[in-house]
Amino acid sequence: MSSNHRPGFTGSTLDREDLVRTNPERLAALAGSLSARLLALDGIDPILDDQGLLTWKSMAESDPGSELIFLGVQDGKPRFTEVRPDLPQGAARSRAIFRMLDILPPEEASTYAAARSLIDWHVRHGFCAQCGTPTEIFRGGWGRNCGQCKAEHYPRVDPVVIMLAEHEGRVLVGRQPAYPPQRYSALAGFLEPGESIEEAVARELHEEAGVKALAVRYVVSQPWPFPSSLMMACVAQVESDALTIDYTELEDAFWVTRAEVAAVMNGEAGAKFLPPPPYAIAHTLFRRWLAET
Amino acid sequence: MSSNHRPGFTGSTLDREDLVRTNPERLAALAGSLSARLLALDGIDPILDDQGLLTWKSMAESDPGSELIFLGVQDGKPRFTEVRPDLPQGAARSRAIFRMLDILPPEEASTYAAARSLIDWHVRHGFCAQCGTPTEIFRGGWGRNCGQCKAEHYPRVDPVVIMLAEHEGRVLVGRQPAYPPQRYSALAGFLEPGESIEEAVARELHEEAGVKALAVRYVVSQPWPFPSSLMMACVAQVESDALTIDYTELEDAFWVTRAEVAAVMNGEAGAKFLPPPPYAIAHTLFRRWLAET
Structure with a gap:
């Protein structure tokens, strides 16, 4: 029995390029570039193509009311996901993802995992835990900050x-x-x-x-x-x-x-x-x- | 050179007894028992005895306005710490702890680490991140819950x-x-x-x-x-x-x-x-x- 089985949700070829996150001009340029791609989701679940891989769409298809998250760069293309204002709070309770995981390769599931964890965190952390004030997304979606008490909040692991x-x-x-x-x-x-x-x-x-x-x-x-x-x-x-x-x-x-x-x-x-x-x-x-x- | 150096902040002999946390009657009985001990703190820093070990005091010395945290049982004694209402928000910025760590044995530092992380988390997480409402301590101090939206929040690691x-x-x-x-x-x-x-x-x-x-x-x-x-x-x-x-x-x-x-x-x-x-x-x-x- 092989011991080099790749663990689930690992092996993404996404380069997270964390320096971009703290550079608003670079971030805006990437989001506005023609090569930028937006992860296609149904609620918080992925939409798979006929080969069972993740699908990506144009940034023009993002909801104008969404908060954008910069996932990184893959195959030379900036990759984003979004926290849609109309995402139902119970979206993460759908069981559909577990059927998809039977076919989604680990490296694709890995890219999706980062998006899913971040979206779910933003949905459930819109207020400052320190003072109760609504917070705003920052660092390209890898945190939220509080304009009131200046606390910075980072996604949980x-x-x-x-x-x-x-x-x-x-x-x-x-x-x-x-x-x-x-x-x-x-x-x-x-x-x-x-x-x-x-x-x-x-x-x-x-x-x-x-x-x-x-x-x-x-x-x-x-x-x-x-x-x-x-x-x-x-x-x-x-x-x-x-x-x-x-x-x-x-x-x-x-x-x-x-x-x-x-x-x-x-x-x-x-x-x-x-x-x-x-x-x-x-x-x-x-x-x-x-x-x- | 020995390879069995004990890592810092490990080796506590505290039994966390997690089943007690979800049993309010048992928790109250332990907190009220004559053998119960309260970790002695100066702000969020420990107070060391003349052997360089943690000191513990009577539960009667707890602040009536404090939130109590059940750390577990050690040497047959229930051990608690408290989130005092008068704890200054910047208490965790004191550098005094790093001098103490030169003498505090790892197993004592381990017991203290749980208390410190929990107190600091409570101080900075008094509001529900999901809806902004003030939350209340529950599970013996190992969480906070929201009476408004019913979200449960657990200490970060x-x-x-x-x-x-x-x-x-x-x-x-x-x-x-x-x-x-x-x-x-x-x-x-x-x-x-x-x-x-x-x-x-x-x-x-x-x-x-x-x-x-x-x-x-x-x-x-x-x-x-x-x-x-x-x-x-x-x-x-x-x-x-x-x-x-x-x-x-x-x-x-x-x-x-x-x-x-x-x-x-x-x-x-x-x-x-x-x-x-x-x-x-x-x-x-x-x-x-x-x-x-």
């Missing part, structure tokens, strides 16, 4: 640890009640203020499964734009395979062998569970773990 | 990548204008929405030094409570040692050999620069890199 507990060659898989039937995955949770990645992994394994981490190794990461997580996948050696499951978080959890995980990832008949989809970091984590000697 | 570019056995060090004289460190920058750790490392090295990352390996992480970063330290193999420095970010940067870094970390006379302090992840990163064979 919420780090999440996702991990396989490992004990004597077996790893722990679990399922949350909201998962599709038969789906199991690695355990996961938000990293909190005052924690390292390694400490967050140990805390989550303790809280959710009652196991004690002895050593934690980082494996791989990806963004997860629902709305704006950074998924950091790890493997943790644990002291014992005795479990104390937190049933408020997990519906079920059990230990699986390498052969059992291989059967799952190969889609064999009789496999013990259904794997996470290829665009989820747990999928990459299982593949990387299988590839370890 | 801002992931930062910090990395050594490596080329033919040498690594790249740089200094920002604000550093103390002679101090050099690893390059660093905030991870952005839509990026993996590996991609953020590659982008920052490209932006700041004009080098192309071929492979990125994660090394170690720590929280950095100024105000609420997660520092993720990496080493990146790069294609060439030719540099294009972004002088808006860096004042200077140069390549150093393993022997030169060892001289720096051993504090030898004639060493090429002064190292980052032991509580900074760059210090740990240099030590781990030196320990690699």
Whole structure:
């Protein structure tokens, strides 16, 4: 099984050109250039072409009331997205994106992820958290500032640890009640203020499964734009395979062998569970773990 | 040189007991118990005892107008901190903490880091970013909610990548204008929405030094409570040692050999620069890199 599976939502060829963001004249020139392209969206979901790729349209099609976000430059073309004034607040609850992710290549999903996380952040952060005043977009869409108290606000990225507990060659898989039937995955949770990645992994394994981490190794990461997580996948050696499951978080959890995980990832008949989809970091984590000697 | 240097701000023995946060009766009982302790602070800085450790006081000393934060349980005692109504808005700009970090052990600094990041977040997030209404503390201080639009807001953790570019056995060090004289460190920058750790490392090295990352390996992480970063330290193999420095970010940067870094970390006379302090992840990163064979 290949270990060089590209994690979901990674590999965009977009050059973010962050120096442009702080240069209003350059930004205006790029937005007004004939080569500039606007990401085509339906609500907050992408519109795919007949090859299953993102579609881009002319800047003339942007809504005059929109806030423009500069995504970067790709194939020599400045790329933008917009926060439309008519975007419904519940747009991010649509499930349509998950069907598209079955066909959208990771590098295209990567470009889209930045746009989606930013749009969703702007929609939910129109007011200054420090003083309550309406804020304005700045830095080419990579922040909002407050004219009243002068606070600057930047888009959130919420780090999440996702991990396989490992004990004597077996790893722990679990399922949350909201998962599709038969789906199991690695355990996961938000990293909190005052924690390292390694400490967050140990805390989550303790809280959710009652196991004690002895050593934690980082494996791989990806963004997860629902709305704006950074998924950091790890493997943790644990002291014992005795479990104390937190049933408020997990519906079920059990230990699986390498052969059992291989059967799952190969889609064999009789496999013990259904794997996470290829665009989820747990999928990459299982593949990387299988590839370890 | 030892590679098991404990990263700064890690190793707290506090059990966060997150289930207590969502149980108001249990929370009130813990806050009212005789064993409960309140972190002693001067503004947002800790008050150290004569052994250089954190000091704790009775809950009776809390300000009646404070918002209470439940930090967790340590040594059998519930531990709290408070957001005082009289906390000056610029309290976090005091530099006193950096002198204390020279003596505060990492595990004590770790407990303090959670308190500091949370207090600072509450002070700067009293209003709902979605609708502008004043919010209220909930979940034992690990969030704020809006009575108007029902939005829930959680404390930020801002992931930062910090990395050594490596080329033919040498690594790249740089200094920002604000550093103390002679101090050099690893390059660093905030991870952005839509990026993996590996991609953020590659982008920052490209932006700041004009080098192309071929492979990125994660090394170690720590929280950095100024105000609420997660520092993720990496080493990146790069294609060439030719540099294009972004002088808006860096004042200077140069390549150093393993022997030169060892001289720096051993504090030898004639060493090429002064190292980052032991509580900074760059210090740990240099030590781990030196320990690699």
